[in-house]
Amino acid sequence: MSSEGGYTGKVGEFLREHDLSVGDRVRIVREDGIEIEGVIMPRSELGDDEHVVIKMDNGYNVGVHIDRIEDVERLGRGKEPSFRPLDIEVGRDPELPDVAILSTGGTIACRVDYETGAVKPAFTAEELVSAIPELPEVVNIVEARPVMDLLSENMTPSHWLEIAENVVEAFEEGADGVVVCHGTDTMAYTAAALSFLLKDLPGPVVLVGAQRSSDRPSSDAASNLIAACAFAGEVEAGEVAVCMHGWTSDEVCLVHRGVKVRKMHTSRRDAFRSIDTIPLARVDIRDLRNPMLDVLRDDLRPAGDGPEMEGGFEERVALLKFAPGMAPEVLDSLVDAGYRGIVLEGTGLGHVSESWIPSIERAVDEGVAVVMTSQCLYGRVNMNVYRTGRLLKVAGVIPGDDMLPEVAYVKLMYVLDRTDDLEEVERMMRTNVAGEIEGKRVVGGFEPADGPHHGLF
Amino acid sequence: MSSEGGYTGKVGEFLREHDLSVGDRVRIVREDGIEIEGVIMPRSELGDDEHVVIKMDNGYNVGVHIDRIEDVERLGRGKEPSFRPLDIEVGRDPELPDVAILSTGGTIACRVDYETGAVKPAFTAEELVSAIPELPEVVNIVEARPVMDLLSENMTPSHWLEIAENVVEAFEEGADGVVVCHGTDTMAYTAAALSFLLKDLPGPVVLVGAQRSSDRPSSDAASNLIAACAFAGEVEAGEVAVCMHGWTSDEVCLVHRGVKVRKMHTSRRDAFRSIDTIPLARVDIRDLRNPMLDVLRDDLRPAGDGPEMEGGFEERVALLKFAPGMAPEVLDSLVDAGYRGIVLEGTGLGHVSESWIPSIERAVDEGVAVVMTSQCLYGRVNMNVYRTGRLLKVAGVIPGDDMLPEVAYVKLMYVLDRTDDLEEVERMMRTNVAGEIEGKRVVGGFEPADGPHHGLF
Numbered sequence: 001m002s003s004e005g006g007y008t009g010k011v012g013e014f015l016r017e018h019d020l021s022v023g024d025r026v027r028i029v030r031e032d033g034i035e036i037e038g039v040i041m042p043r044s045e046l047g048d049d050e051h052v053v054i055k056m057d058n059g060y061n062v063g064v065h066i067d068r069i070e071d072v073e074r075l076g077r078g079k080e081p082s083f084r085p086l087d088i089e090v091g092r093d094p095e096l097p098d099v100a101i102l103s104t105g106g107t108i109a110c111r112v113d114y115e116t117g118a119v120k121p122a123f124t125a126e127e128l129v130s131a132i133p134e135l136p137e138v139v140n141i142v143e144a145r146p147v148m149d150l151l152s153e154n155m156t157p158s159h160w161l162e163i164a165e166n167v168v169e170a171f172e173e174g175a176d177g178v179v180v181c182h183g184t185d186t187m188a189y190t191a192a193a194l195s196f197l198l199k200d201l202p203g204p205v206v207l208v209g210a211q212r213s214s215d216r217p218s219s220d221a222a223s224n225l226i227a228a229c230a231f232a233g234e235v236e237a238g239e240v241a242v243c244m245h246g247w248t249s250d251e252v253c254l255v256h257r258g259v260k261v262r263k264m265h266t267s268r269r270d271a272f273r274s275i276d277t278i279p280l281a282r283v284d285i286r287d288l289r290n291p292m293l294d295v296l297r298d299d300l301r302p303a304g305d306g307p308e309m310e311g312g313f314e315e316r317v318a319l320l321k322f323a324p325g326m327a328p329e330v331l332d333s334l335v336d337a338g339y340r341g342i343v344l345e346g347t348g349l350g351h352v353s354e355s356w357i358p359s360i361e362r363a364v365d366e367g368v369a370v371v372m373t374s375q376c377l378y379g380r381v382n383m384n385v386y387r388t389g390r391l392l393k394v395a396g397v398i399p400g401d402d403m404l405p406e407v408a409y410v411k412l413m414y415v416l417d418r419t420d421d422l423e424e425v426e427r428m429m430r431t432n433v434a435g436e437i438e439g440k441r442v443v444g445g446f447e448p449a450d451g452p453h454h455g456l457f
Numbered sequence: 458m459s460s461e462g463g464y465t466g467k468v469g470e471f472l473r474e475h476d477l478s479v480g481d482r483v484r485i486v487r488e489d490g491i492e493i494e495g496v497i498m499p500r501s502e503l504g505d506d507e508h509v510v511i512k513m514d515n516g517y518n519v520g521v522h523i524d525r526i527e528d529v530e531r532l533g534r535g536k537e538p539s540f541r542p543l544d545i546e547v548g549r550d551p552e553l554p555d556v557a558i559l560s561t562g563g564t565i566a567c568r569v570d571y572e573t574g575a576v577k578p579a580f581t582a583e584e585l586v587s588a589i590p591e592l593p594e595v596v597n598i599v600e601a602r603p604v605m606d607l608l609s610e611n612m613t614p615s616h617w618l619e620i621a622e623n624v625v626e627a628f629e630e631g632a633d634g635v636v637v638c639h640g641t642d643t644m645a646y647t648a649a650a651l652s653f654l655l656k657d658l659p660g661p662v663v664l665v666g667a668q669r670s671s672d673r674p675s676s677d678a679a680s681n682l683i684a685a686c687a688f689a690g691e692v693e694a695g696e697v698a699v700c701m702h703g704w705t706s707d708e709v710c711l712v713h714r715g716v717k718v719r720k721m722h723t724s725r726r727d728a729f730r731s732i733d734t735i736p737l738a739r740v741d742i743r744d745l746r747n748p749m750l751d752v753l754r755d756d757l758r759p760a761g762d763g764p765e766m767e768g769g770f771e772e773r774v775a776l777l778k779f780a781p782g783m784a785p786e787v788l789d790s791l792v793d794a795g796y797r798g799i800v801l802e803g804t805g806l807g808h809v810s811e812s813w814i815p816s817i818e819r820a821v822d823e824g825v826a827v828v829m830t831s832q833c834l835y836g837r838v839n840m841n842v843y844r845t846g847r848l849l850k851v852a853g854v855i856p857g858d859d860m861l862p863e864v865a866y867v868k869l870m871y872v873l874d875r876t877d878d879l880e881e882v883e884r885m886m887r888t889n890v891a892g893e894i895e896g897k898r899v900v901g902g903f904e905p906a907d908g909p910h911h912g913l914f
Binding site: 326375406 | 776784807831843
């Protein structure tokens with residue numbers, strides 16, 4: 001791990017000069033005489049290249065300007081974080097379900113192990129349990145495995161495979177359900193990838209993240225993790241899901257189907273939404289020792305006797321959003337560069353400018369799979385209604401039905417790893433695998449965004 | 458206009474063979490002896506290459522298979538649609554505001570003039586008024602001008618300019634407000650373009666569309682148009698807005714700010730939503746003769762003494778959505794192709810994979826403006842929180858604040874037509890023009906998508 005904890009410039013230099021690492025306990029004397037004692041935190045929301053962040057014993061973080069430090073004394077070394085998978089039993093209760101927790105990075109992971117101050121996900125089961133004392137009353141954490149440490153914008157299909165392999169192992173070792181801590185930025189993409197890749201899941205795989213790091217009073221890390229563990233442990237279903245806050249209060253988490261969920265807000269704790277459908281479950285988290293689970297649907301994927309996984313993802317696939325005025329040469333250049341699949345994020349029912357049609361025809365002629373989705377996000381593509389849609393279908397575009405653009409993108413990667421034949425690609429893309437295509441309309445999922453809550457209706 | 462009304466193949470041949478045009482009144486005898494009398498409709502939702510669509514006198518449309526037609530007789534020629542701007546006074550009421558209506562195509566326009574069966578927008582004020590008898594009780598339609606006839610997915614920046622010029626003319630001829638009928642697919646893009654382009658508007662410009670054509674009982678064409686006219690005529694503000702159904706019932710329309718609105722559903726009538734903010738106004742449309750207007754905000758742009766417009770849009774701008782696994786070569790190829798601006802639709806608070814950073818640095822080095830927005834859509838970009846955001850800022854990426862990706866795309870086209878200097882581009886992009894950047898948080902605009910209406914909370 002980087003002992004500089006992301007600090008660069010002046011602060012990085014200062015730490016090296018004084019042989020200090022993130023996690024070390026220090027006493028700092030500021031030029032105004034104020035003494036600050038605490039643990040050096042990684043550079044984070046409060047940190048820049050001129051401030052070092054100290055977590056004081058009262059729990060508050062403070063940024064100290066490097067030029068204002070008169071003296072610094074190291075009181076102790078930080079704990080050395082462990083990255084070894086741990087299979088331990090922390091007061092295992094035979095009445096409770098067994099849940100394995102995998103960590104891949106992101107806000108939820110880098111803060112759970114707060115004492116060491118490590119940026120890397122370094123928590124052990126003991127540390128988790130000590131950080132969230134309610135957890136052992138809900139499930140047995142039979143394993144806590146750091147799989148990788150990534151800000152989720154850096155995830156790639158090969159990381160999806162690595163996570164999937166670890167999920168398989170955790171089930172093989174006897175977990176009833178698996179929880180995957182993940183950065184929120186691309187959590188929905190990973191959830192879709194696992195949904196397609198993992199077959200015959202014997203129990204739930206629940207991805208969970210946090211929108212607020214656990215050093216903030218409003219952190220959703222602990223409650224989201226407890227809710228995720230409750231669903232993973234208690235529900236008998238072969239679902240891949242995402243569990244996050246359901247509203248701005250700390251009253252409820254929602255568990256969303258992994259292929260029907262999207263991060264819809266940059267910062268709010270209830271950023272994740274089931275799109276055009278209802279969530280799988282709600283979890284009342286008002287009492288963290290006793291989360292109350294309500295399953296909201298009767299169509300959960302049945303638990304299987306796997307999990308099985310094989311194959312991977314074709315990486316020469318692009319997601320291409322159309323906007324008026326955009327020239328089709330963007331698409332041409334993808335075909336020229338050897339891309340094998342392109343998911344278009346068109347307008348309305350699934351349209352792009354007619355000026356794109358020759359380029360699309362050429363792409364299809366060269367064997368490139370072109371799939372249409374809608375930037376509306378809600379609703380479903382219907383290419384039979386208007387002239388443009390019909391022309392696109394004639395040109396060989398595969399309708400993405402009610403798949404989210406991001407989900408169609410992941411699915412096309414999955415499908416193209418398994419077949420080259422465009423007819424088979426179309427058949428597979430239009431066949432439901434994990435709930436990404438809903439045959440019948442589920443009532444709900446598109447509420448008035450400016451509706452009853454503001455008295456507009 | 459094309460007399461074949463979009464018919465190709467067999468039906469096109471059949472029409473030519475029998476010297477029939479869309480709009481002609483015919484009597485068809487089917488092979489089973491059934492006689493169908495009515496007007497030949499353009500190929501549309503019911504039409505394909507084997508059916509001709511007839512609008513019968515009872516108002517219903519029927520598709521007749523071309524192989525089943527035993528005999529056809531032309532009873533009369535369709536009206537020749539007029540494309541000449543008309544300045545007429547239809548019982549002009551001096552108490553009512555004067556509104557000009559421009560038509561650009563789309564579902565709302567091609568159906569309003571139903572009798573001729575023309576696909577092209579060919580309505581005159583008289584025809585409009587006769588189709589919507591409530592309209593003259595709400596406003597005086599002082600002009601009804603067909604500007605173009607486009608499915609809105611085919612709009613380009615040059616069309617935006619053409620629409621803007623017609624808006625300017627309509628105001629110069631004395632209109633209190635201007636309503637622009639527009640296809641819904643890219644209506645929000647056009648609204649953004651007009652918002653940036655038109656300065657000192659003396660009254661509102663309201664874009665309006667329909668999600669259901671007026672031959673369907675559930676059509677929203679008439680009620681949306683009435684609500685749009687009410688806002689355009691009655692409100693003294695220099696706003697560019699979008700007016701559509703506010704909910705699934707025919708009770709209320711919402712008027713959204715043109716830079717804060719998005720088509721969020723492929724097919725529902727309440728597809729348009731104010732994103733992360735509240736609408737400008739609601740219009741109670743339960744009594745179409747007396748729409749009740751409520752302005753919901755106190756920050757409407759004041760009416761000016763223009764309108765003025767100058768300059769246009771730089772077309773070498775792309776909107777590029779990031780997805781995990783996508784290689785940065787997509788961005789490279791845009792730079793190689795001479796693009797001058799790229800709006801990234803990143804993840805979360807405004808991130809892309811760190812592997813993209815060298816390509817972004819190179820783009821900025823070559824003078825390409827790179828702007829970051831979020832695919833979350835709600836919330837605002839904040840590139841100071843996480844490592845990736847900070848690295849992107851150092852690489853020269855301009856934060857898009859709370860601008861929608863589509864709005865930032867249009868704005869960047871507008872800005873790059875006016876300056877080459879990247880510092881000035883950043884200054885202009887981050888300076889609010891038309892409400893696209895909201896300084897203070899407006900309460901509302903992000904409701905629980907699966908919330909109170911389903912009893913989840």
